[in-house]
Amino acid sequence: MRAALAFAIAALSAFPALAQTPQAFQFALQNGMQVVVIPDHRAPVVTQMIWFKVGGVDDPPGLSGLAHFFEHMMFRGTKKTPGDQFSQTLARNGGEDNAFTTHDYTAFYEQIARDKLPMAMALEADRMTNLDLSDNNVSTERDVVLEERRMRIDNDPQALLSEQIDAALHLSHPYGRPVIGWPEEVRRIGRIEAQDFYNHHYAPNNAILIVAGDVTPNDVRNYAQAAYAKVPARELVARNAAAEPPRLSETRLAVVRDDAKVPLFMREYRVPSYAEAGPGQAEALEVLAQVLGGDYSSALYRKLVVERRLATGAGASYDGYRRDASGFTVYASPRPGVSFAQLERAVDDILGVYTRPASAKELARAKTQLVAGATYRRDSQYALASAYGQALAIGLTAFDVRAWPDRIQAVTPDAVAKAARDCLIKREAVSATLTPGGR
Amino acid sequence: MRRKAAQTEGAPSASRSLGTSPASQGRIKEFLSGLLLTLALTTSAHAFGAKSLAVAPGEDVWFAEDHTLPMIAVVASFPAGSAYDPQTKPGLAAFTAYMLDEGAGGMNGKAFHDALADKAIQLSVEPDRDWTVVTMVTLSANAKDAFKLLALALSRPRFDNDAVARVRAQMLQNLDHQDEDPSQVAAREFNRLFFTYHPYARPVEGTRAGLGAVTRGDMRSFAAGHWVRNGLKIAVAGDIDAAALTDQIKSTFGALSAKAPPPLPRVGKLGAPGVHNVAMDVPQPNAVFGIPGVMRSDRDFLPAYVANYILGGGGFSSRLTGEVREKRGLTYDITTELSDMHRAAVLQGLVATRADAMGDTLQAVRDTMTKFANDGPTVQELADAKTYLTGSYPLAFASNAGTASQLGAFQRAGLDVGYVARRNDLINAITLDDVRRVARRVFDPSRLTIVVAGTVKKK
Numbered sequence: 001m002r003a004a005l006a007f008a009i010a011a012l013s014a015f016p017a018l019a020q021t022p023q024a025f026q027f028a029l030q031n032g033m034q035v036v037v038i039p040d041h042r043a044p045v046v047t048q049m050i051w052f053k054v055g056g057v058d059d060p061p062g063l064s065g066l067a068h069f070f071e072h073m074m075f076r077g078t079k080k081t082p083g084d085q086f087s088q089t090l091a092r093n094g095g096e097d098n099a100f101t102t103h104d105y106t107a108f109y110e111q112i113a114r115d116k117l118p119m120a121m122a123l124e125a126d127r128m129t130n131l132d133l134s135d136n137n138v139s140t141e142r143d144v145v146l147e148e149r150r151m152r153i154d155n156d157p158q159a160l161l162s163e164q165i166d167a168a169l170h171l172s173h174p175y176g177r178p179v180i181g182w183p184e185e186v187r188r189i190g191r192i193e194a195q196d197f198y199n200h201h202y203a204p205n206n207a208i209l210i211v212a213g214d215v216t217p218n219d220v221r222n223y224a225q226a227a228y229a230k231v232p233a234r235e236l237v238a239r240n241a242a243a244e245p246p247r248l249s250e251t252r253l254a255v256v257r258d259d260a261k262v263p264l265f266m267r268e269y270r271v272p273s274y275a276e277a278g279p280g281q282a283e284a285l286e287v288l289a290q291v292l293g294g295d296y297s298s299a300l301y302r303k304l305v306v307e308r309r310l311a312t313g314a315g316a317s318y319d320g321y322r323r324d325a326s327g328f329t330v331y332a333s334p335r336p337g338v339s340f341a342q343l344e345r346a347v348d349d350i351l352g353v354y355t356r357p358a359s360a361k362e363l364a365r366a367k368t369q370l371v372a373g374a375t376y377r378r379d380s381q382y383a384l385a386s387a388y389g390q391a392l393a394i395g396l397t398a399f400d401v402r403a404w405p406d407r408i409q410a411v412t413p414d415a416v417a418k419a420a421r422d423c424l425i426k427r428e429a430v431s432a433t434l435t436p437g438g439r
Numbered sequence: 440m441r442r443k444a445a446q447t448e449g450a451p452s453a454s455r456s457l458g459t460s461p462a463s464q465g466r467i468k469e470f471l472s473g474l475l476l477t478l479a480l481t482t483s484a485h486a487f488g489a490k491s492l493a494v495a496p497g498e499d500v501w502f503a504e505d506h507t508l509p510m511i512a513v514v515a516s517f518p519a520g521s522a523y524d525p526q527t528k529p530g531l532a533a534f535t536a537y538m539l540d541e542g543a544g545g546m547n548g549k550a551f552h553d554a555l556a557d558k559a560i561q562l563s564v565e566p567d568r569d570w571t572v573v574t575m576v577t578l579s580a581n582a583k584d585a586f587k588l589l590a591l592a593l594s595r596p597r598f599d600n601d602a603v604a605r606v607r608a609q610m611l612q613n614l615d616h617q618d619e620d621p622s623q624v625a626a627r628e629f630n631r632l633f634f635t636y637h638p639y640a641r642p643v644e645g646t647r648a649g650l651g652a653v654t655r656g657d658m659r660s661f662a663a664g665h666w667v668r669n670g671l672k673i674a675v676a677g678d679i680d681a682a683a684l685t686d687q688i689k690s691t692f693g694a695l696s697a698k699a700p701p702p703l704p705r706v707g708k709l710g711a712p713g714v715h716n717v718a719m720d721v722p723q724p725n726a727v728f729g730i731p732g733v734m735r736s737d738r739d740f741l742p743a744y745v746a747n748y749i750l751g752g753g754g755f756s757s758r759l760t761g762e763v764r765e766k767r768g769l770t771y772d773i774t775t776e777l778s779d780m781h782r783a784a785v786l787q788g789l790v791a792t793r794a795d796a797m798g799d800t801l802q803a804v805r806d807t808m809t810k811f812a813n814d815g816p817t818v819q820e821l822a823d824a825k826t827y828l829t830g831s832y833p834l835a836f837a838s839n840a841g842t843a844s845q846l847g848a849f850q851r852a853g854l855d856v857g858y859v860a861r862r863n864d865l866i867n868a869i870t871l872d873d874v875r876r877v878a879r880r881v882f883d884p885s886r887l888t889i890v891v892a893g894t895v896k897k898k
Contacts, residue, residue: 042507043837071440075755084765087755092823094830100440111834143768148440150723151771151791157619213837259721261615296540297549297556305605306549312605312612335608365556372559372578378508379838436615 024388024398025217029224031233032205036388036398037220038212040381046117046213047381049109050124051389053208054201056103056179057240057323062188065181068101069145069189070197074108075099076137078130086123093119103175104323105393111382114214121227128202129231138191146187149180157260161253161434165268166327168251168430173242173324203234208392212381244270244325253432264434265343266331271318271423273326275394282320283407284419285328289318290366291358291416292350293330297365300332303350310338310346321390328424340433348426355421357413371405489846491856492681494688498668501846501856502684503676505839509579511677512839513589514847515692518700519571519665521645522638522781528652530610530645532665533566535658537606539573540564542597543588551588560585562592568639569703569781570851571665576840579678582687590691593666598655610650617644621725622789624717625892629727629787632711633888637704639783668692669699674846677839706783710888714801717892724893725791726801730886732777732784733877735852741865742873743786743881744777748824749816749874750808750882751775751788756823762807763790769800779852786881794896801891805884812882815875829863 025037059066077083090097095112110120153159163178170176180186209228211220247270274282293300293316300314314332330351334343377383391401492500524531540555540562542548555562558581565572577585617623627642634640645653671692675684709731733743751759752775759773775788792800816824835841849858 040507040837042505043833045833045837084755084761088823091753091756091827092830094827094832094834096831096834098440111837113830113833140765140768144764144771147723147769147792148771150793154722155621155725155791259619261618262612295552295556297552302549309605312609333612365553369556369559375508375510375578376561376576376840379510379512379840381837 024402025220026398027217027221029204029229031229031231032203033224033228033231034208034392035220035224036208036210036392037215037217038210038381038384038388039215039217040212040378040384041214044114044214045111045381046114046120046211046215047109047111047385048117048120048124049107049210049212049382049385049389050128051105051107051208051210051393052202053105053206053239053393055101055105056177057174057242058197058201058237059174059177059181060193063181063185063193064177065145065179065186066189066193066197067106067201068179068181069142069186070194071099071101071106071108072141072145073133073138073194073198074127074131076131076133076141078126078132080126080130081123082132086127089123090120095120101179103179104321105390107386107389109382109385117211117215117220118223118227121223125227125231128204128207128228131198131202133191133195133198138189138194142186142189145180146183149183149186153178153180157255157257157434158262158264160257161255161264161266161432164253164255165266165430165432168253168432169268169270169327170325171245171247173244174240175322175324199234200237203236204228204231205233206236208389210385210388210392212385242324247428250427251430253430254435255432256435256437258437260434260436262333262434263340263436264331264333265340265347265432266329266434267347267426267429267431269328269424269429270325271328273322273324273394274320274391274396274400275323276325280407280411280415281419281423282326283404283411284415285318285326285423286320286370287363287366287408287411288354288416288419289316289328290370291362292316292354294366294369299350299354299362300330300347304332304343304346308346309335310343311335314347321394323394340435344431351420351424355417355424357417360413363411363413363416367408367411370408374405489842489856489859492685492688494685495668495693498671498673498688498692499850500673500675500684500688501850502674502681503836503839503842503846504680505676506678508839509678510839511577511579511582511585511675511679512843513573513575513577514674514843515573515575515589516570516672516674516847516851517573517666518569518670519661520567520569521641521643522568522703523661523665523700524638524641524645524649526638526641527649528645528657529641529649530643531649531653531657531661532571533644534606534610534650534653535661535665536564536566536571537610538596538598538602538658539592541602541606542599543591544595544597546591547597547599548602551592554584554588558584560588562589566643568643572847572851574844582679582683586687586691590694593662593692594694596659596662598658600655603655603658607650607653610645611647613644614647614650621719621721621723621892622727622791624719625725625727625789625890628715628717628892629729629888629890632715632890633709633729633785634706634783635708635711637706637782639706639780663696664698665700667696667698667700669697671695672847672850674843674850676842676846703782709783709785710886712886712888714889714891716895717890719893721893722793723791724794724797724891724895725789726797726889726891727787727789728801728804728887728889729785729787730881730883730888732779732786733881734784735779739873739877739880740779742869742877745821745824745828745866745869746811746816746874746877746881747775747777747786748828749820750811750878752777753824753827756827758807758811759788759790759804763800763803767799767803769796769803773804794894797891797893797895801889805887808882808884808887812878812884815871815878818871821869821871821874825866825869828866832863
């Protein structure tokens with residue numbers, strides 16, 4: 001059976017920057033699997049990524065960490081490819097593989113010689129539907145996940161701080177729960193929970209296949225048809241639509257820990273994501289984050305670190321590729337002898353300045369950085385595929401990805417100032433400090 | 440994430456990145472292995488096209504031309520590592536390196552950062568023990584400006600007082616940050632014990648006393664003596680032609696001194712066998728373990744490299760991952776790596792586990808190593824290792840940045856450009872006897888130096 005739909009994302013001559021971004025070809029299989037192909041013929045290798053629209057938000061109440069745990073279980077084998085043969089088979093064929101889980105999506109990927117793509121697809125198609133959860137590997141993998149949590153979070157006071165900030169920032173939404181899970185809840189995960197999760201979320205109609213590399217769209221269509229078309233669509237569980245109530249005050253956290261040796265101020269705002277934002281608003285937030293704290297010439301670093309010598313480091317970031325609200329973070333580490341109060345006042349002063357239009361020069365610089373970043377990302381099949389994956393997984397289109405540099409160029413100083421006024425509202429944010437104890 | 444990403448695309452470097460994002464706090468923390476990858480992975484059309492450019496005597500320039508993307512990646516490796524730090528001033532090389540973008544010629548630090556940012560030129564620096572590696576990525580339209588800025592930074596650094604004070608404060612705070620991390624604490628103590636009196640024992644990022652003692656004059660001298668043409672390796676990949684690149688190399692690096700840095704001292708005793716503990720109150724102690732390795736010039740280097748892959752470098756294909764993670768669930772990650780420097784080679788690993796499991800974990804490491812030393816690999820293991828190492832070779836050459844990085848790694852190992860194409864044949868020629876011999880020679884657990892950072896609890 002032929003693929004249902006095929007079209008190329010064509011370059012539009014009215015937008016010169018589009019000519020610089022690679023052509024992506026998109027189609028869907030009959031079972032609902034979306035497919036994106038991004039040719040890159042510089043080397044005879046491919047990167048296959050499968051993005052499932054399932055993540056931490058889909059963890060049932062009381063079972064945070066299930067989505068991430070399940071990502072681990074996907075490597076535990078099928079009847080055809082038992083035990084750890086998935087990764088072993090790929091390694092024997094010169095391939096690399098890994099996976100990651102976020103709140104909104106879980107992605108699995110392989111990087112391998114292009115003639116091995118059909119094999120990599122067959123392996124993925126098999127575990128998409130035939131995963132064997134019958135043996136007792138669940139408890140061993142649970143131990144592994146707990147060690148992973150210890151490594152990433154428990155051993156790291158800054159990571160613990162971030163985790164607490166997220167929990168405070170979302171009053172009701174599951175974004176407040178860590179993707180890796182609270183340890184007590186991870187300990188409750190068992191085979192039955194994992195099986196349920198698999199049945200409800202792992203299906204081709206919940207997946208986006210992205211192939212970047214030395215392939216043609218026709219080849220990928222044929223390979224995907226052969227490998228994935230027979231995987232049956234499943235009825236999916238409706239995703240949690242958590243309503244987030246209004247915040248009535250700023251939340252302030254003051255964490256003191258003996259294992260922290262570096263003081264840190266961090267504030268996170270709940271702001272619209274690319275999926276939720278009004279036209280141009282997410283792009284304005286993107287530019288704002290770059291202007292405020294994207295590099296050593298940006299406002300927070302220049303003023304706090306270089307000019308006023310209040311901090312040793314400072315920056316900002318916008319995590320826009322989320323299905324619901326995003327986080328906009330500003331942070332700074334005070335220099336010895338500088339109080340948090342003094343530092344925070346200085347941060348607020350700088351943020352206040354950017355509620356009015358920034359200079360043309362600053363904006364031009366920020367845009368140059370962001371647009372050049374798109375070119376640099378093209379150098380990496382993984383980064384290129386991820387750019388499409390993270391957008392499609394939250395409901396954007398391949399055209400949105402392709403046209404992103406133009407939308408960034410179109411951001412005006414007024415739009416940036418408006419985004420700062422509308423979105424960076426201190427009394428709705430979480431402001432946190434981490435103080436080294438034992439001094 | 441299923442496993443720690445060994446070399447992740449776009450992940451922030453362990454070193455301070457110049458002119459780019461000071462830190463990106465992502466939802467998913469990417470961890471870079473703290474150890475340098477000695478052998479580049481994969482070949483591709485890119486790499487086979489790599490050629491040596493004849494620019495000037497004493498300069499090693501490798502070039503992979505590709506005009507598909509309008510960008511260029513440059514990796515310049517200077518003989519400017521921490522092994523050259525004076526004993527009383529550990530951190531001098533790194534401090535000097537981090538000053539690279541803090542002002543040069545007529546441009547102070549602000550002006551220099553603005554100049555980089557205005558053209559989205561990415562300049563980063565990674566000081567290590569033998570080398571300081573400078574990486575520059577630019578759009579090809581800005582190549583002339585990028586090379587000009589780099590030339591200025593290398594030949595006329597300013598070391599302004601305010602910039603020096605600021606970078607010192609940042610480096611001191613970085614030491615504090617390292618003190619939070621048991622993997623860093625264990626690694627530092629491991630080097631101190633393993634290399635004893637040799638400069639390799641001293642931390643690349645310095646000590647508090649060392650950083651306090653470094654002066655502007657020290658850094659000026661260090662730059663003059665080590666940011667030099669003699670011993671410099673340059674790797675370039677991307678959208679530029681040979682003639683234009685030759686001109687750029689000449690004008691960027693031509694004015695640097697032709698004097699060779701002094702030779703590094705030889706190592707004496709290597710290793711401090713036994714288990715050493717650094718007390719730290721952390722939920723998950725980290726152990727760094729190591730054994731003297733095999734030097735690049737040794738005929739057994741590649742067999743040792745393959746042996747390391749089978750024992751602990753091969754991720755889920757490795758014996759250690761099989762025993763410690765898959766079978767016992769004791770850790771999320773256990774890897775080993777063979778790193779060789781000018782004067783020493785070490786086969787080193789890292790494993791983290793909860794306090795009451797460290798004893799069992801270390802025993803599993805010893806037992807796995809003993810079995811491997813006695814029996815060597817199976818026929819299947821060797822075949823699988825070869826197919827992985829040769830089959831995955833093209834992967835890292837699939838990008839300009841990856842290609843330049845991997846060519847640079849080969850250059851620093853002292854190889855010739857023909858190695859790029861020969862490498863897979865050399866791997867395929869390795870026999871079971873070769874690997875058995877090396878396993879018996881190298882993997883003696885009684886020689887293991889083990890440093891555990893964290894408090895180990897009895898079960």
